[in-house]
Amino acid sequence: xxxxxxxxxxxxxxxxxxxxxxxVERLGGQLSDILAHVSALQEVDTEGVPPTSHxxxxxxxxxxxxxxxxxxxxxALANAPRRIQDYFKVNVTLEG
Amino acid sequence: xxxxxxxxxxxxxxxxxxGEASAxxxxxxxxxxxxxVEPRVGAFVTVTGELALEQARRxxxxxxxxxxxxxxxxxxxxxxxxxxxxxxTTCSSRMLExxxxxxxxxxxxxxxxxxxxxxxxGNMDEFAMGSSTENSxxxxxxxxxxxxxxxxxxxGGGAAAVAAGECIxxxxxxTGGSIRQPAALCGIVALKPTYGLVSRYGLIAFASxxxxxxxxxxxxxxxxxxxxxxxxxxxxxxxxxxVEIPDYARSLTGEVKGLRVGLPxxxxxxxxxxxxxxxxxxxxxxxxxxxxxxxxxxLPHTGYALACYHIIAPSECSANLARxxxxxxxxxxxxxxxxxxxxEMTRGEGFGPEVKRRIMLGAYALSSGYYDAYYLxxxxxxxxxxxELDDAFRRFDALVTPTSPTVAFRLGExxxxxxxxxxxxxxxxxxxxxGIPAISVPCGFSEGLPVGMQIMGPALSEPTLIRLGxxxxxxxxxxxxxxxx
Numbered sequence: 001x002x003x004x005x006x007x008x009x010x011x012x013x014x015x016x017x018x019x020x021x022x023x024v025e026r027l028g029g030q031l032s033d034i035l036a037h038v039s040a041l042q043e044v045d046t047e048g049v050p051p052t053s054h055x056x057x058x059x060x061x062x063x064x065x066x067x068x069x070x071x072x073x074x075x076a077l078a079n080a081p082r083r084i085q086d087y088f089k090v091n092v093t094l095e096g
Numbered sequence: 097x098x099x100x101x102x103x104x105x106x107x108x109x110x111x112x113x114x115g116e117a118s119a120x121x122x123x124x125x126x127x128x129x130x131x132x133v134e135p136r137v138g139a140f141v142t143v144t145g146e147l148a149l150e151q152a153r154r155x156x157x158x159x160x161x162x163x164x165x166x167x168x169x170x171x172x173x174x175x176x177x178x179x180x181x182x183x184x185t186t187c188s189s190r191m192l193e194x195x196x197x198x199x200x201x202x203x204x205x206x207x208x209x210x211x212x213x214x215x216x217x218g219n220m221d222e223f224a225m226g227s228s229t230e231n232s233x234x235x236x237x238x239x240x241x242x243x244x245x246x247x248x249x250x251x252g253g254g255a256a257a258v259a260a261g262e263c264i265x266x267x268x269x270x271t272g273g274s275i276r277q278p279a280a281l282c283g284i285v286a287l288k289p290t291y292g293l294v295s296r297y298g299l300i301a302f303a304s305x306x307x308x309x310x311x312x313x314x315x316x317x318x319x320x321x322x323x324x325x326x327x328x329x330x331x332x333x334x335x336x337x338x339v340e341i342p343d344y345a346r347s348l349t350g351e352v353k354g355l356r357v358g359l360p361x362x363x364x365x366x367x368x369x370x371x372x373x374x375x376x377x378x379x380x381x382x383x384x385x386x387x388x389x390x391x392x393x394x395l396p397h398t399g400y401a402l403a404c405y406h407i408i409a410p411s412e413c414s415a416n417l418a419r420x421x422x423x424x425x426x427x428x429x430x431x432x433x434x435x436x437x438x439x440e441m442t443r444g445e446g447f448g449p450e451v452k453r454r455i456m457l458g459a460y461a462l463s464s465g466y467y468d469a470y471y472l473x474x475x476x477x478x479x480x481x482x483x484e485l486d487d488a489f490r491r492f493d494a495l496v497t498p499t500s501p502t503v504a505f506r507l508g509e510x511x512x513x514x515x516x517x518x519x520x521x522x523x524x525x526x527x528x529x530x531g532i533p534a535i536s537v538p539c540g541f542s543e544g545l546p547v548g549m550q551i552m553g554p555a556l557s558e559p560t561l562i563r564l565g566x567x568x569x570x571x572x573x574x575x576x577x578x579x580x581x
Contacts, residue, residue, distance in 0.1 A: 011456045014463070015414065016421075016436065018444030023452070030514055031457055037515055038403040041473050044480065051475030052482060054305045054335065055531020056292045056555075061334045075198045081428030088423050091435040 002032040100125035101261040102578060105170055105318040108264050112161040112169050119152035119161065119169030122264075123213050126171040130215065130262045133581045138237045139247075139257035141176045141186055143216040151213045160211040166321045168211030173263040175251050176217040177224050178204055178309065179298040183214070187300050188232035189222045191420050191427045191446035201298025202333070203267060203309045203326045210325050215263050218253030222448045223417065224274055224302045226250050227520035230511045231450045238507070239282060240579035241545055245504040248278030248520070254312045255282035259579045265322055266312040271303050272405050273499075273524025275310050276536040280499035280548020283538045283577060285565070286312045287319045288524075290555045291531030292337035294323075295330030303412035304335075306405075306528040315575045316537060316565040320344035323558065339556065347562040350570055353387030355493045355560070357551075362398040363497035363523055371542025376498045379539040379549045379568060383496070386567055393488060393495075397481050401526045404481065406518060407461050407474035408529075413451075414458030420446060453514060482530040489554040494564055497523050499536040499548035527552050535561045538574040546574075 003011075008028045012019045019027065073086045082089035100122050103111060111117045117125075127145050134140060148171060155161060155169040162168070179185050179197035186192045200208065208214075221231035229237040229252025237252040239245040240260040247256040251268030255278035258266050268275035270288040279286030287310050294309045301307065311322035324345065329338045359380055364373050384390045422428035422442035429445055430438030447455070461470035488495060501522055510517040527534040532555055539549035549568070553560050569575045 008456075011460050011463075013440075015455050015459045016439045016443055017447065017452055017455065018440035019452075020444075023449075026449075027453060027456065030453060031460070033515055034406060034453070034457060035460075037518075038407050038470065038474075040403045041400060041407070041477050042469070044397070044400055044473075044477050046473065046476035046480065049476045049479050051472055052478040052529075053475060054291075055482065055529070056335060056337065058335060061331070063331060071198050078198060079195055079425035081422060081426070082431070090423055091430070091433060091438045093435045095434070 003028050101129040103264065104314045105166060105264050105321060108170055109161070109166045119155040119213060120149060122169060123148045123152040123171050123215065126215050126263055133260050133262065136238060136243050136581060137240055137256050137260050137262070138235045139219055139253040139260065139262055140173065140216040141188060141219050141234060141253070142184055144183055144214050147183065148213050148215045155211045155213065165210060167207060167325055169213060170265070171213045171215045171263045172207060173216055173218045173254055173257045173266040174204060174214060175220055175254055175266065175268045177220060177269050177300045178267065179300070180204055180214065180217065183217065185217065187223045188220045188234055189446065189448070189451070190233045193427065195425055199298065202295035202330045204298065206326050218251065218257060218266055218268070220253055221250035221450070223451050224250040224269055224271055225413070225450045225454055227277060227517050228510065229253060230507060231448055233448055236507060239504045240581045241283065242504065245506050248281035248500065248504065250274040251312065252278045255279050255284055258282070258284045258312050258314060260581050265314070265318055267309060268312050269299055269307055269309050270528065271306045271409060272528050273521040275312055276524050276534060276548070276550060277500050277520060279312055279536045281504040281546065283546030283579065284312060284314055285316055285319050285535065285537055285575065286310060287323055287535045287558070287561070288527060288533060289323060289327060289558060290337070290533045292335050293327045295333040295336050297330055297332040301416040303409040304416060305412060306409060316562055316569055317348050319535065320348060320562045342559055344559060344562050347559040348566045349563065350567045352383065352564055352567040354389070355564065356389045356491065357383060358391055358393035358488055358492035358495045360393050360395040360398065360495055360497060362395055367519065367522065368498055368501040369503065369542065372498045372501060372503065372547050375540035375542055375547040376496065376549050379572065380496050382572060383564065383568060386571065393492070395484050395488060397477070397484050398526060400477050401481055401529055402518060402522050404474045404477045404529060405525045407470050408478065410454040410458030411461050411471050412458065414455045414462065417451070417455055450514070478529050481526055485526065485530045485532060493560050494551050494553045494557070497550045497552070499523055499550040503542050503545035503547060523550060531555060533558050533561055535565050537565045537569055539572065540574055
């Protein structure tokens with residue numbers, strides 16, 4: 001199950017990861033090897049076996065809707081790479 | 097007082113209580129040790145000397161070292177995957193190189209409330225992905241027993257720091273063996289708790305259904321004390337278990353007669369080094385001598401756990417690491433480009449090779465057309481692995497295996513071949529898949545390097561694991577050996 005260069009580029013685009021040509025080349029081989037390894041699971045009979053997403057039973061946890069202390073604007077923005085006043089600055093998303 | 101850094105947590109606590117040393121002297125002893133050995137070990141991303149001395153002074157001034165507060169004034173290293181308010185938290189990644197969290201993880205807060213002294217943040221494989229700490233974006237960590245070898249990973253910084261005396265104990269995180277495997281390779285103890293026992297709030301997420309925080313210590317007694325401090329319900333983590341936390345120290349009795357232990361033969365196969373097999377088998381025989389009923393058993397699905405993990409963990413990671421977009425925090429590149437171009441540049445530059453591999457593998461396994469064949473299939477196999485362990489625990493109180501199939505490997509030996517690196521976690525992954533607790537205890541040496549014995553038990557069986565581990569180490573004594581750096 002070897003991944004083509006186009007497939008690697010497609011997955012990288014889905015993940016929003018910019019790759020150099022060498023990285024595309026190298027990752028293609030490595031991901032193909034890993035996929036071949038994990039394909040061993042196909043030989044396991046899982047007919048009628050339910051999937052496990054979590055090892056503990058998860059229930060929706062509810063609490064009273066009470067106000068509590070949170071981060072103020074300065075604290076929340078302290079790690080912002082770019083800001084304008086009290087806002088995170090984002091690059092252009094729609095060209096006019 | 098040079099020897100202070102070599103004490104266990106309990107010994108250091110006793111020394112503080114008897115007034116033989118102050119918390120400041122203890123902190124200084126560890127900080128001086130860090131100065132001396134860190135150039136050869138590289139266990140830290142950040143050393144917090146000033147903070148440590150300030151916290152230690154507070155402990156001394158307020159007389160916080162009293163009976164029942166064993167953590168007060170004791171130097172700890174925290175893996176750099178747990179948020180520490182005001183202290184940068186990098187996950188050993190360029191992505192978070194300058195990130196200073198505005199809050200602390202619950203586990204960290206619980207240590208602070210008990211008077212802990214933070215000496216620094218532990219080096220790790222980037223975003224906890226790896227088994228050698230070579231995937232740190234900053235520098236590799238070296239094994240104190242042989243600095244040409246890795247300490248294991250991903251919590252290699254914690255294991256190396258404890259083994260080298262740079263801190264008295266450490267907190268690490270374990271997704272597929274990340275505290276147990278390095279503990280084994282560095283000759284220390286690590287206890288991965290039952291999933292949900294320790295809050296994950298403030299633990300930077302890798303694979304949320306597998307991640308657990310656990311103690312890395314010089315012996316089993318210390319692991320019991322640290323676990324008692326960090327375990328407990330937290331409303332900020334919706335997977336946190338709401339159960340009563342036992343006094344784990346009460347399991348430090350040495351009494352194990354009549355406990356039933358299984359040795360699953362799949363863990364002692366061809367992939368396991370003869371020296372490792374021998375050390376673990378000898379340890380099992382020693383337990384038998386203490387009155388434990390030891391019997392061979394079989395867990396046929398064990399061999400599939402690794403493949404299962406390498407679908408589930410990357411899938412969860414691909415979702416969790418989507419947050420690194422360069423907008424609210426972390427690395428941000430490509431100013432002037434459009435938002436997608438900037439994001440691709442940020443993530444392309446900010447993540448190292450293993451992180452990219454796992455995000456992409458996960459995205460592939462979750463993508464339309466492959467979801468059933470990979471992700472859903474892996475989740476079904478995960479059920480079979482869990483059931484098999486559940487069945488075993490109807491017959492046995494615990495299972496004993498090697499923690500790692502090999503002793504510490506050389507730097508560079510596996511780093512160019514992801515699949516050979518993945519094999520490092522073959523013995524530890526099943527416990528994460530099933531959410532059960534497991535402890536690694538030093539059980540001898542092979543080729544002059546430490547070997548670890550893993551003891552797994554059913555959910556919430558930490559008291560049994562501590563009981564077995566403690567009884568073993570009291571008789572075997574391997575935990576008293578210290579690396580010379």
